[in-house]
Amino acid sequence: RSVLQMQPNAVPALNYLSLLLNMRGELTEAETLIRKAIALLPREATLHNNLGNILHKKKDIEGAAAAYREALERNASYPEAYYNLGLMQSELGRGDEALAAQRRAVAIKPDYAEALTQIGSLLSDRQEFNEALTALDKAVAANPQHFGGHYYRGTVLINLQRHAEATQSLRKAVALRPQSFEAHYALGNALNYTNQEAAALDAYRIAIDLNPEYLNAHYDFSSLAWTMGRQDLALTSYVHARQKVGEKPDLLLAEGEMRLRLDRPEEGRVLLEKAHSLSPERADIANALARSLVTLGRFDEAVPTFERAAEIEPANIGHRTEQAIALLHARRPAEAQRIIEIARQINPTNQLGLGLATLAQRETGDRQFAELFDPTRFVKVYDLPPPRGYADIASFNADLAGELASLHTRRMAPFDQTLRGGTQTMGQLFAKDLPHLAQFKERLFEIIEDYIRNLPPDPAHPFLSRKEDAFSVAGSWSCRLRSQGFHTNHIHPDGWISSAYYVSLPKSMRQAERDQAGWIKFGESNLNLGGLDRPHHFEQPAVGRLVLFPSYFWHGTVPFIDDDVRLTIAFDVVPGSGTNRAYRNY
Numbered sequence: 001r002s003v004l005q006m007q008p009n010a011v012p013a014l015n016y017l018s019l020l021l022n023m024r025g026e027l028t029e030a031e032t033l034i035r036k037a038i039a040l041l042p043r044e045a046t047l048h049n050n051l052g053n054i055l056h057k058k059k060d061i062e063g064a065a066a067a068y069r070e071a072l073e074r075n076a077s078y079p080e081a082y083y084n085l086g087l088m089q090s091e092l093g094r095g096d097e098a099l100a101a102q103r104r105a106v107a108i109k110p111d112y113a114e115a116l117t118q119i120g121s122l123l124s125d126r127q128e129f130n131e132a133l134t135a136l137d138k139a140v141a142a143n144p145q146h147f148g149g150h151y152y153r154g155t156v157l158i159n160l161q162r163h164a165e166a167t168q169s170l171r172k173a174v175a176l177r178p179q180s181f182e183a184h185y186a187l188g189n190a191l192n193y194t195n196q197e198a199a200a201l202d203a204y205r206i207a208i209d210l211n212p213e214y215l216n217a218h219y220d221f222s223s224l225a226w227t228m229g230r231q232d233l234a235l236t237s238y239v240h241a242r243q244k245v246g247e248k249p250d251l252l253l254a255e256g257e258m259r260l261r262l263d264r265p266e267e268g269r270v271l272l273e274k275a276h277s278l279s280p281e282r283a284d285i286a287n288a289l290a291r292s293l294v295t296l297g298r299f300d301e302a303v304p305t306f307e308r309a310a311e312i313e314p315a316n317i318g319h320r321t322e323q324a325i326a327l328l329h330a331r332r333p334a335e336a337q338r339i340i341e342i343a344r345q346i347n348p349t350n351q352l353g354l355g356l357a358t359l360a361q362r363e364t365g366d367r368q369f370a371e372l373f374d375p376t377r378f379v380k381v382y383d384l385p386p387p388r389g390y391a392d393i394a395s396f397n398a399d400l401a402g403e404l405a406s407l408h409t410r411r412m413a414p415f416d417q418t419l420r421g422g423t424q425t426m427g428q429l430f431a432k433d434l435p436h437l438a439q440f441k442e443r444l445f446e447i448i449e450d451y452i453r454n455l456p457p458d459p460a461h462p463f464l465s466r467k468e469d470a471f472s473v474a475g476s477w478s479c480r481l482r483s484q485g486f487h488t489n490h491i492h493p494d495g496w497i498s499s500a501y502y503v504s505l506p507k508s509m510r511q512a513e514r515d516q517a518g519w520i521k522f523g524e525s526n527l528n529l530g531g532l533d534r535p536h537h538f539e540q541p542a543v544g545r546l547v548l549f550p551s552y553f554w555h556g557t558v559p560f561i562d563d564d565v566r567l568t569i570a571f572d573v574v575p576g577s578g579t580n581r582a583y584r585n586y
Contacts, residue, residue, distance in 0.1 A: 009040055011040050011044070014036055014037035014040075015037050015047060017033055018031075022050075022053065022054050027054055030054050043074050044074065045072070045075035045078050046071070048067050048074065049071040049078070049081045049084065052064040052068040052081075052084055052085075056084075061088050062092070064088050065089065068082075068084045068085035069085065079106075079108040079109040082102070082104045082108070082115070083105045086101030086102040086105065089101055090118070090122065095122055095126070098118070102116075102122065106119065113139045113140075113143035113146040114139075116136070117136065117146065117148040117152055119132075120133070120136035120139060120152050121148075124152065124156050129156050129159045129160050130160070132156045133156050136149055137153070147183075150170070150172040150173040151180070155170075155186050157169060161427065161431035163193040163194045164194060166190040167187065167190040167196075170183060173186075173187075174187055181207040181217070182207075184204075184207040184210065185203070185216060188201075188202075188203030188220065192220065195407075201224055201233075204221035205221065208221065208237050208240070212244045213241065215250060215251075215254045218258075219254065222234045226262075231262075234262060235255065235259065238258065249279040252271045252272065252275035253271075253272065253284065253285050253288055256275065256292065257288055260288070260295060265292050265295035268288075269289065269292040272285065272292050273289060275288075276289050282312075283308075283309040283312035287319055287322060289305055290305035294325065294326050294329060299326050303327060306322055306326060307323065315346060317343045317346045317353065320339050320353075321343050321350070321352050321353055321356060323339050324340045324343070324356050325356065325527065328356070328360065328527055331529075336356070336359075337357070337361065340353055340356050340360055344357065344462075349462060351492060351552040352552070354463075354491075354552035355525070355553070358523075358552070358554070359529070359554075363531075363532060375522050375523070375536060378463065378550050379537060380549070382447050382450075383544055383546075384444075384544045385443070387439040387443060393543065394543055396439070397503050401504045402436075403434045403437060404437075404478045404503060404567060407425040408425060422480050424478070424479050424480075425478045425479075428475070428476055428477075429477050430571065431476075440501075444501070447546060447548075448471060448548070448573055452468075453469075462552075463496075463550045466575045467575070470575070470577045472573070472577055473571050473572070474574045475494070475495070476570070477569075478567065478568065478569050478570070479570060480566070481518075481557075481566040481568075487556045488526050489524050489554050489555065490526060490555070491551060491553065491555075492552075494551075495573065496572070496573055497549070497550065497551060498548070499549075499570055499571050500520055500541075500547045500568055500570055501546045502541040502566075502567075504543060504564075504565070504566070506560065506562035508562040515558075516558050518559075518560040519540055519557065520539050520556075520557055521555065522538070522539075523553075526554075538558075541566075
């Protein structure tokens, strides 16, 4: 300021004072000064770049991008301006332009760790994980102290199922920036996938302490605590967060949802009523509140609440399918069928919509039921031949069971899955580097190809119309049921073809011809509708047997009593080639 009193047009002083004011958050004066400097020296690229930084902080993203372009007009070899322009393009949702800008920055400055990190992040968003890892490896080599390089490298390694390496990268990220809740959360995920449950729980807890409103960390903390058998911890993080930041609608919604999942519907309803009173315009809260009313048997109250959610978000199919469930519970199948048809117009291949359609059609006597739900036509059973080197499938499955046993480390099933009395593996099973699992997959894919090849073409049928030669696995896991264990009746909303492969079975189940203990059943929903809502088809399990069926078929298992366990592999197939995706079944 003293210099500018003596020399009001001194461009360096205008620039440096503007930078200092920007750091202090005094953005209006900072912008005035830098614009005066630009008027005095319009060809200086750094001034335009600095103006862009101020405009970005003022949340004028388009203006900032224009300023960075002006900088590059003056100096086409300005890597920082390309980097900054790339950040703005990314914020504007222009991923291709953002990637091109970051690549120009690196072409000029090959060891530009920040730009290399952005390239890795952008490629990861496009699910090009191997290419992303290459860029991030270069970023951490260029600057081993760069937090972003280690953080994004860790998240990419998680997506590549290389969890041990991911843990190492994320530990470095946490050490460099211990106040980053994102880094602690990602580290928790990596530890969770490597079955380091206690350490994962600690990482989630730190993430929540740093950001009490970070809902992903709350969910995974409760989920992990539950599977560890620590039900006493499952809801504590939400209570702690509300004590710190108050009754926020998102926290109330998340905790209410969790209490519904843990079969505490009245507690959930109270929280969701409070959230709804704070944000009556939010469809997601109205939907959750209505679901709590369904769980409590208050169907006539739930139906108009779902209707309100659908009015707020008419394109959201979930409000319609949940409303149809309430109507089915209320024994109003004709109304449910009408709502389901609205949902199917929005998304004809939605698996829950199709599953609910079969229930409504059956209740109303609609002839379409026999076309949509035809187990003799669509449920197929295959007995796998033994892989090379094995005399029979039983000896191969004994070795496969040994591999799978090492992955079943939890004490309880996930609360958001269909297992009761057993455990389920974490992550994508088929991404595991296990030799016997690889042999199984080789035979398995041949059978899937055969199943698809033998499906007749029918463009009018919601299952057959999706037939393609190419397919990909959308999710894969292993389940281990103990005595009296079973799967509740459910469908797989994100699949097309679903499955059950029997790795090992208790002796009693192999002899269960009469009571069908442990058998897979089709046609009965989880809505307890009574009457027509009962199994229409059963398949007997056998070691080495694979059952394939449409994902919208309601299916579950009959409980069994035996000291031995029932070990299976399950997966879902979707049409077309693509990367594996993880999701939850309902």
